[in-house]
Amino acid sequence: MTIFDKTERGRSEITTRGQAVAPRLRTLLLLVDGKTGSDELLRKVAGLGLGQEHLDELLQAGLIQASGDAGANVPIAAPAAAPAAAAPVAGSPAAAPTAAKSVASAAPASPEQILPPGQTQFEAIYHFYNDTIKSMIGLRGYGLQLRVERASSVQDFRELRQAYLEAVLKAKGEEIARSLRGRLDQLLYLGERPQT
Known part of the structure:
Protein backbone atom coordinates (compact mmCIF):
# COMPACT_ATOMS: atom_id res chain seq x y z
CA MET A 1 0.00 0.00 0.00
CA THR A 2 1.37 3.39 -1.03
CA GLU A 8 3.86 21.79 -4.51
CA ARG A 9 2.00 21.85 -7.80
CA GLY A 10 -0.89 19.87 -6.21
CA ARG A 11 -1.13 22.26 -3.25
CA SER A 12 -1.04 25.19 -5.63
CA GLU A 13 -3.86 23.63 -7.68
CA ILE A 14 -6.05 23.35 -4.58
CA THR A 15 -5.51 26.98 -3.58
CA THR A 16 -5.51 28.63 -7.02
CA ARG A 17 -7.54 26.14 -9.12
CA GLY A 18 -4.96 26.93 -11.79
CA GLN A 19 -5.15 23.74 -13.86
CA ALA A 20 -8.93 23.29 -13.83
CA VAL A 21 -8.75 19.69 -12.60
CA ALA A 22 -12.02 17.82 -13.20
CA PRO A 23 -14.31 17.96 -10.12
CA ARG A 24 -14.08 14.22 -9.47
CA LEU A 25 -10.28 14.31 -9.58
CA ARG A 26 -10.23 17.43 -7.40
CA THR A 27 -12.03 15.47 -4.67
CA LEU A 28 -9.38 12.76 -4.85
CA LEU A 29 -6.60 15.37 -4.82
CA LEU A 30 -8.16 17.03 -1.77
CA LEU A 31 -8.17 13.75 0.14
CA VAL A 32 -4.48 13.04 -0.52
CA ASP A 33 -2.88 14.05 2.77
CA GLY A 34 0.41 12.18 3.20
CA LYS A 35 -1.11 9.93 5.88
CA THR A 36 -3.89 7.94 4.23
CA GLY A 37 -2.97 4.83 2.26
CA SER A 38 -4.01 4.48 -1.37
CA ASP A 39 -6.46 1.66 -0.56
CA GLU A 40 -8.31 3.83 1.95
CA LEU A 41 -8.31 6.81 -0.44
CA LEU A 42 -9.81 4.70 -3.20
CA ARG A 43 -12.46 3.34 -0.82
CA LYS A 44 -13.48 6.89 0.03
CA VAL A 45 -13.95 7.88 -3.62
CA ALA A 46 -15.42 4.64 -4.93
CA GLY A 47 -18.87 6.26 -5.04
CA LEU A 48 -17.51 8.84 -7.45
CA GLY A 49 -16.47 6.15 -9.89
CA LEU A 50 -12.80 6.81 -9.23
CA GLY A 51 -10.16 4.10 -9.17
CA GLN A 52 -6.45 3.44 -9.32
CA GLU A 53 -6.21 4.90 -12.84
CA HIS A 54 -7.34 8.28 -11.50
CA LEU A 55 -4.71 8.18 -8.75
CA ASP A 56 -2.19 7.38 -11.49
CA GLU A 57 -3.51 10.32 -13.50
CA LEU A 58 -2.83 12.73 -10.61
CA LEU A 59 0.61 11.17 -10.23
CA GLN A 60 1.37 11.60 -13.95
CA ALA A 61 0.18 15.21 -13.86
CA GLY A 62 2.69 15.89 -11.07
CA LEU A 63 -0.03 16.81 -8.55
CA ILE A 64 0.77 14.01 -6.08
CA GLN A 65 3.82 11.94 -5.14
CA ALA A 66 4.51 8.82 -3.14
CA SER A 67 5.24 9.97 0.40
CA GLY A 68 8.98 10.06 1.08
CA ASP A 69 9.87 10.15 -2.66
CA ALA A 70 13.45 11.37 -2.96
CA GLY A 71 12.84 13.02 -6.32
CA ALA A 72 9.32 14.10 -5.46
CA ASN A 73 9.79 17.77 -6.15
CA VAL A 74 11.43 17.21 -9.51
CA PRO A 75 8.91 18.21 -12.18
CA ILE A 76 7.62 15.41 -14.37
CA ALA A 77 8.49 15.91 -18.03
CA ALA A 78 5.57 16.36 -20.38
CA PRO A 79 4.79 13.24 -22.39
CA ALA A 80 5.45 13.30 -26.13
CA ALA A 81 1.76 12.82 -26.87
CA ALA A 82 -1.16 13.22 -24.49
CA PRO A 83 -2.69 9.83 -23.69
CA ALA A 84 -6.27 9.23 -24.76
CA ALA A 85 -8.19 9.03 -21.48
CA ALA A 86 -11.88 9.18 -20.66
CA ALA A 87 -11.43 12.01 -18.12
CA PRO A 88 -8.08 13.76 -18.63
CA VAL A 89 -6.75 16.29 -16.18
CA ALA A 90 -7.26 19.59 -17.97
CA GLY A 91 -4.16 21.72 -17.98
CA SER A 92 -1.74 18.82 -17.53
CA PRO A 93 1.88 19.60 -18.36
CA ALA A 94 1.28 18.78 -22.03
CA ALA A 95 -1.81 20.99 -22.32
CA ALA A 96 -1.75 24.54 -23.67
CA PRO A 97 -2.33 27.34 -21.12
CA THR A 98 -5.61 28.27 -22.81
CA ALA A 99 -6.98 24.73 -22.43
CA ALA A 100 -7.98 25.34 -18.81
CA LYS A 101 -10.04 28.39 -19.80
CA SER A 102 -11.87 26.50 -22.53
CA VAL A 103 -13.00 23.76 -20.12
CA ALA A 104 -15.78 25.95 -18.73
CA SER A 105 -17.17 26.70 -22.18
CA ALA A 106 -17.05 23.08 -23.36
CA ALA A 107 -20.30 21.35 -24.35
CA PRO A 108 -22.10 19.63 -21.47
CA ALA A 109 -21.27 15.96 -21.01
CA SER A 110 -23.77 13.38 -22.25
CA PRO A 111 -25.47 11.01 -19.78
CA GLU A 112 -23.26 8.18 -21.10
CA GLN A 113 -20.16 10.16 -20.06
CA ILE A 114 -21.57 11.00 -16.62
CA LEU A 115 -23.13 7.72 -15.48
CA PRO A 116 -20.96 4.77 -14.44
CA PRO A 117 -21.24 1.93 -17.00
CA GLY A 118 -24.33 -0.22 -16.56
CA GLN A 119 -26.03 2.06 -14.02
CA THR A 120 -29.24 4.04 -14.36
CA GLN A 121 -29.35 7.61 -13.09
CA PHE A 122 -31.23 6.45 -9.97
CA GLU A 123 -28.67 3.70 -9.22
CA ALA A 124 -25.71 6.03 -9.77
CA ILE A 125 -27.11 8.65 -7.39
CA TYR A 126 -28.01 5.99 -4.82
CA HIS A 127 -24.47 4.59 -4.84
CA PHE A 128 -22.93 8.08 -4.80
CA TYR A 129 -24.93 9.10 -1.73
CA ASN A 130 -24.33 5.83 0.14
CA ASP A 131 -20.60 5.65 -0.55
CA THR A 132 -19.84 9.28 0.17
CA ILE A 133 -22.05 9.49 3.27
CA LYS A 134 -20.17 6.52 4.74
CA SER A 135 -16.70 7.76 3.81
CA MET A 136 -17.14 11.51 4.32
CA ILE A 137 -19.71 11.88 7.11
CA GLY A 138 -19.54 8.54 8.92
CA LEU A 139 -22.00 7.74 11.71
CA ARG A 140 -23.26 11.33 11.77
CA GLY A 141 -24.74 10.60 8.32
CA TYR A 142 -27.06 7.85 9.57
CA GLY A 143 -30.20 10.01 9.20
CA LEU A 144 -29.18 10.91 5.66
CA GLN A 145 -28.63 7.26 4.79
CA LEU A 146 -32.14 6.45 5.98
CA ARG A 147 -33.48 9.17 3.67
CA VAL A 148 -31.44 7.71 0.79
CA GLU A 149 -32.97 4.28 1.47
CA ARG A 150 -36.50 5.74 1.45
CA ALA A 151 -35.97 7.63 -1.83
CA SER A 152 -38.02 6.26 -4.70
CA SER A 153 -37.22 8.76 -7.46
CA VAL A 154 -34.53 11.08 -8.76
CA GLN A 155 -36.69 13.95 -7.46
CA ASP A 156 -36.44 12.51 -3.93
CA PHE A 157 -32.65 12.52 -4.33
CA ARG A 158 -32.74 16.13 -5.54
CA GLU A 159 -34.65 17.12 -2.41
CA LEU A 160 -31.92 15.49 -0.30
CA ARG A 161 -29.14 17.49 -2.01
CA GLN A 162 -29.05 20.51 0.33
CA ALA A 163 -29.07 18.49 3.57
CA TYR A 164 -26.32 16.24 2.18
CA LEU A 165 -24.12 19.18 1.13
CA GLU A 166 -24.56 20.89 4.51
CA ALA A 167 -23.54 17.67 6.30
CA VAL A 168 -20.43 17.28 4.11
CA LEU A 169 -19.54 20.94 4.63
CA LYS A 170 -19.77 20.50 8.39
CA ALA A 171 -17.78 17.24 8.38
CA LYS A 172 -15.10 17.93 5.75
CA GLY A 173 -15.05 21.62 4.91
CA GLU A 174 -15.87 23.86 1.98
CA GLU A 175 -13.41 22.55 -0.62
CA ILE A 176 -14.56 18.91 -0.39
CA ALA A 177 -18.23 19.95 -0.22
CA ARG A 178 -17.77 22.03 -3.38
CA SER A 179 -16.03 19.18 -5.15
CA LEU A 180 -18.69 16.62 -4.20
CA ARG A 181 -21.42 19.08 -5.16
CA GLY A 182 -20.00 19.22 -8.69
CA ARG A 183 -20.16 15.43 -9.11
CA LEU A 184 -23.57 15.16 -7.39
CA ASP A 185 -25.07 17.84 -9.62
CA GLN A 186 -23.77 16.01 -12.69
CA LEU A 187 -25.62 12.88 -11.56
CA LEU A 188 -28.78 14.64 -10.35
CA TYR A 189 -29.25 16.82 -13.41
CA LEU A 190 -27.35 14.95 -16.19
CA GLY A 191 -26.15 18.10 -17.95
CA GLU A 192 -29.09 20.35 -17.02
CA ARG A 193 -28.44 23.35 -14.80
CA PRO A 194 -29.22 22.62 -11.10
CA GLN A 195 -32.25 24.41 -9.65
CA THR A 196 -30.41 26.09 -6.74
Missing part, protein backbone atom coordinates in the same frame (compact mmCIF):
# COMPACT_ATOMS: atom_id res chain seq x y z
CA ILE A 3 0.86 6.64 0.84
CA PHE A 4 0.63 9.69 -1.38
CA ASP A 5 1.03 13.38 -0.60
CA LYS A 6 0.37 16.49 -2.67
CA THR A 7 3.31 18.03 -4.51
